[in-house]
Amino acid sequence: MTDKQKEDLRLEIPSYAWISLARRGMEKISLDQCFLKNCDNQDLKLLEPLEMQQFEEENKEIKVISIKCHKCEGIFKLKLETLKKVAKPTKKSKDGEADEDALSMGLVYALDENDNNLGHVGYF
Ligand SMILES: [Zn+2]
DSSP: HHHHHHHHHHHHSSSSEEOOOOGEEEEEEEESOOOTTTOOOOGOOOOOOOEEEEEETTTTTEEEEEEEETTOOOOOEEEEEEEEEOSSOOOOOTTTTOOOOHHHHEEEEEETTTHHHEEEEEEO
């Protein structure tokens, strides 16, 4: 993969996800980190995006991005699910533009190399 392609792939990964803290609101966490057990890498330079798979399921658009961690030398995947039309159809605003935010919501999961779920990371 060329540097340009890697850079494009990196842009597919949201920088942050939001995690819900029950009654204490939401906390922002960086997705520029390794999600494998026993690894505390948070250095973007040591995270190399390898490939992305993109597909659609019913009402969902799914992107699975494989990332190589150069600290623990492991590979993990970020699964980004964008749910379509979560909210009921919104009325168009006065200027005629639909409210995009209300119509899609993203969920982030971390998977290991063999697609074992490492957990729900948060929302984006
Ligand atoms: Zn790692």
